[in-house]
Amino acid sequence: MAHGGKPRPMKGIRQLAEHLDISIGTVSRALNGKPDVNEETRKRVLAAAEQLGYVANQSGRSLRQGTTNVIGLMIQSSRETVENSDNFFLTVTGGLQSVFSRHKLDLIMLPCPHDEDPYEYLKRMVARRVVDALIISETQRVDKRFDLLAKAKIPFAALGRSLSGTQHPWADLDFDGVVNCAVDRLVAHGHRRIAVSAPSSDINLGFVFLEGYRRALERHGIAYDPALVIRAKSSEQGGYQVADELLSLENQPTAVILIYELMAIGFYRRVMEAGIIPGRDIAVVSFREAPRAKFLQPALTCFRTSVHDLGVELAEILLSSMPAYSQEYPRKTRQTVWPLELIPGESDAFQLKTAK
Amino acid sequence: MAHGGKPRPMKGIRQLAEHLDISIGTVSRALNGKPDVNEETRKRVLAAAEQLGYVANQSGRSLRQGTTNVIGLMIQSSRETVENSDNFFLTVTGGLQSVFSRHKLDLIMLPCPHDEDPYEYLKRMVARRVVDALIISETQRVDKRFDLLAKAKIPFAALGRSLSGTQHPWADLDFDGVVNCAVDRLVAHGHRRIAVSAPSSDINLGFVFLEGYRRALERHGIAYDPALVIRAKSSEQGGYQVADELLSLENQPTAVILIYELMAIGFYRRVMEAGIIPGRDIAVVSFREAPRAKFLQPALTCFRTSVHDLGVELAEILLSSMPAYSQEYPRKTRQTVWPLELIPGESDAFQLKTAK
DNA sequence: CATAGTATCGTAAACGTTTACGGAGCGCGT
């Protein structure tokens, strides 16, 4: 195009309309795919918009139609979380986006500052009306945020199950099934004294995990021994500490289930300092398979899942609860327990000699 | 307060004004701390706003004053990035927020979808005017985004240095200084054949790193051997691959510098499979100390820095380039090379026998 | 030809906020 039209930064839809000698309303309809506009003029409008680099001002649009086309993912970057969350959030974000982008929805991450109360932060974000819907993560055993969002009538889903009475959409990893599988496998290898590392049971994950552990033991007729349940952070340091405490026990376990794969690094280090070889003298099983698991020595047996696909699921759950999209994502149930798959390693690949 | 005023969700500033029998303009001024309003009425307004839970609608405000009070941190969650970034971004986010929150600025993270061109994504975000300023990360050797942001006249800073001609604010880890320090240390321990893992030199980091490596060798009068430079991903898998390629060399190195701490896990595994013990037969030094480094076996020697404080620095750099804040953050230079500190481990704690 | 229907477009009113402008009241000095 040799004539006129320098592609300078557009000011607004008004300039675009003037440039086309079309009314501002028609331009808007053309851009938004409304039916009552000539296909011919629509083409012209789209071409001009592309050429002049016009993109609708989000504030104006949101103000008018009360919607932002943005979905927020709130994360609490607490100190502990930061150390553990690893790339979990970034990966799940990819899954979320792969769904949202089909509907021209943008995802933004809302990191709650360390020094701000998550509840207050969320309240602020909701009141500002900067997102159409929300995904909240790291749900607590009792979490005021559920009520807040329900009262504000803003659609939301949780990454992490809820055990409270309120019924809202969530998706979560199947820690219950996984701990069952782990115990079964260890018992089949001859183990009877199986230790676990557990996070705080304030958080839903911890509660579910411990309950599953209890029931699994019960199923095999193994007595529950509180001494074998070690509270520790889900970090390398935490794994080191777990090993440390277990080593100080009189009646030591022959197997351990770690709740987070990073812990294995510290655990390995500590027991090997005591001359105990994982995968020979003690069995180790863990969750949340990460690329590093198979490079540890011995390779760590753990449970894999596609965190990306979990994000996809969560996105669909959320959309199914939003009026504007619910008919596209019909659902019977809005709570999903996400399965994991066992990846055998070397860390538990031995049969316990039933000497004792 | 026993009478009236049910704390229902506010509709807007108009309702708040009616409830107070004050004009809407005065209410706005009171809330925004404008000078020409009676201290008495300001108190009343603030109290009522608090009680009724009024928070200004962001869209309306942005539309009027052309500013959003939001700063965006764009991250590219490419496949490779996700695997490597670890909690880097979340940690730096904490540092950014600790500064921004003092100015009532909110930080949101803008994750560019895998399947979208980062340039196009950024263009979209800029055009939508949803942020006042931007921080971009993972800058490429040549990165069109600089020009885009400059032309759009939107303040920005980069997490990662720029080697292009344009002068814009950035902060970056001192990979140059760090590789020098690593080489010095290894040479002092008697090493002459020092291998490195290098990322692609498209990315600035890779380029800086390799240049530093070259100069350090030169300073010690050691010839540069291309065979000792292994391109690999910054992951466990990449570390494994580095070891694999080095083992196949005729003239094997006695030391290796890994660019990312995760790689050590795969590296350890591979060399130990060949009967080579890190910290005894080969020295290993790495960057980006993570909590796991000291739990590896042997504990990894690597370089630590406070990523949080890097975020603080970057935030101040950005604010200093924003007209509204620049007098609060006066600066001579807007480019910062962020230092790292050596944390000695066991992985290079031996003196090379100069037999050969 | 008259009428109804359809396709396309222009007009103007919202959305919630900020802010320039002016006005009212008051004190004070001349």
Add this chain to the structure above:
DNA sequence: ACGCGCTCCGTAAACGTTTACGATACTATG
């Protein structure tokens, strides 16, 4: 009494967009 400055507040116009409504021209139908 008058004017001036100051403090405080109300009015109304913007910001950029969407959309309900009506207007116009044209087509089909009687």
